[in-house]
Amino acid sequence: MKKLENTLFGSLYPVKFGKDSEEIEGNDDSALFFTDRSANSVLSVYEDDGIKGEIVGTDGNSERKPVWVDEEEQTVNINIAKVNRLRKIRKEEDESVISGSDYVSRLRAQHVKLNPTTEWARFDSKAKNDTSDSDSDQDDGDIDTIFKTSEDLVVKSKSKLLPGLLEYARLADANAQDPSNGPINSVQFHRNGQLLLTGGLDKKLRFFQIDGKRNTKIQTLFVDDCPIKKACFTPDGSQVILSGRRKFFYSLDLVKAKLDKIGPLVGREEKSLESFEISPDSKTIAFLGNEGYILLVSTRTKELIGTLKMNGTARAVTFANSGQQLLSTGGDGQIYHWDLRTMTCFHKGVDEGCITGTALATTPTGNIFAAGSDSGIVNIYNRDEFLGGNKKPMKTIENLTTKVDFMRLNSDAQILAICSNMKKNSMKLVHIPSFTVFSNWPPANRTLQYPRCLDFSPGGGLMAMGNAAGHVLLYKLNHYQHA
Structure with missing residues (x-):
């Protein structure tokens, strides 16, 4: 009866240690314990079930893989000369038809150009690895002071507008x-x-x-x-x-x-x-x-x-x-x-x-x-x-x-x-x-x-x-x- 209940619903009885724990015979350890695969990496992407346990992206030198890829990007062609808004992403004056993947990459580059991000928001593993030990020790010391104050962690910039070119x-x-x-x-x-x-x-x-x-x-x-x-x-x-x-x-x-x-x-x-x-x-x-x-x-x-x-x-x-x-x-x-x-x-x-x-x-x-x-x-x-x-x-x-x-x-x-x-x-x-x-x-x-x-x-x-x-x-x- 206990085996059937454990198979259908998992363990319904409290876990006991020592000699009494042997009374539950045939109980599968997988019902009691699990492995936290994300403990060793902040960003973990798993491959399909055939390659269990392999973590992609944990190495600092490897590139992060996209979660989903549109296969039609490789087959579709887009005419960027017909639409006025798309002419700005042309690399040559007489360019008209480009592939879907090239079109997506140019749109991304145009978006980054019009909406620049701040330096601290960029993922740069080399910059993190090149940080000196003295700086890291100092940062660790500052963590304690962060939680001892009620002030804003992010201070809004009140810098003056610069002349010349308006962004x-x-x-x-x-x-x-x-x-x-x-x-x-x-x-x-x-x-x-x-x-x-x-x-x-x-x-x-x-x-x-x-x-x-x-x-x-x-x-x-x-x-x-x-x-x-x-x-x-x-x-x-x-x-x-x-x-x-x-x-x-x-x-x-x-x-x-x-x-x-x-x-x-x-x-x-x-x-x-x-x-x-x-x-x-x-x-x-x-x-x-x-x-x-x-x-x-x-x-x-x-x-x-x-x-x-x-x-x-x-x-x-x-x-x-x-x-x-x-x-x-x-x-x-x-x-x-x-x-x-x-x-x-x-x-x-x-x-x-x-x-x-x-x-x-x-x-x-x-x-x-x-x-x-x-x-x-x-x-x-x-x-x-x-x-x-x-x-x-x-x-x-x-x-x-x-x-x-x-x-x-x-x-x-x-x-x-x-x-x-x-x-x-x-x-x-x-x-x-x-x-x-x-x-x-x-x-x-x-x-x-x-x-x-x-x-x-x-x-x-x-x-x-x-x-x-x-x-x-x-x-x-x-x-x-x-x-």
Whole structure:
């Protein structure tokens, strides 16, 4: 009975040692013990059952064998000249048909080229064997200290972005699932870094979930009476403000999924509210009005709470000091600094070499700001020095030859994007710490068409650019780890 039970179910009785263990007769030792084949090797690959016990890959000089091999790779042929994306893996200009195995190896090499890995993640047995005994002894001693602290084992790098060449990779278009039928006038990332909105003259506001591969479209909102000139999230991420060349504007509540039409503003006769900026504290919207007026509207009540008056026409505004101050420029070529707590202008200065100011951008801390003009000149100022009377810019960027229509700084203020709508590929990325332009942007082998807007993700890892052809080009900036 015990033999039958042991054969069918294994040993059902506790293991006894000594003389009593002989009472279980005929019991197979294999039911009680087993051999751990992986004890002598971290990476063990077993051959088929005919060669049991042989471990492949334990020798430091031997190569690891693939677990599975596709036999069709040796027989299939692929024409890489027919598909535009595959032409980049050609080794010769007239090369067209290659074998499947060669195709796989070239794709792997292209992937490694676009996504370089760090040195510590590479499997290099020679480097491990060449390590001196003193280093290994020191490492063994450090193991004890690792478990005696609660600090992070991996410290994120906060190195500065280097000038010269910008490391980036082209991803699938952000709006590839639903391209626009008209020019893209606005692109912006949500504060979570995954949601992107696009708006244009086709009167459609689109939302996409950005992952760099599929970029799934979430929703499309059609605004029948307003071609969208500008649309953006409020910094707190709860609303979307959109406007066009109309007397009114729209507010979309993302929580309630409700679209409200606001305007015209009481006491004002503006024919267009197409240009505006939202304060970093999400409390105030500054619209550009007629005859140099700047209209301040409450984000909560959507009512006019104040007006500011410039001497010339108002062309661009930007907030500073967490929304407590406002910078503006326009037709008189001067830069105004406003205190929104007292609704007064506390400083006014001439932008050097500027006849008409067209664009403004400030860093999150507000210590540096950039001013663009209709001649294509961009001046970068130290704000403290500018307010102190030194009107000389720290650097003048002269790479654009037509009117500066748009400027945007990334989250850590190391990259300034400047663009003009009037010329193809008229976009430059400026390295702020060195005040130099990245030489490999725009890409030499690809046209950007007529760029109209751009935005960086909150973490700096993604950059989206909308053009007049209705496409939103998406790029990954390799220096930044998070979107």
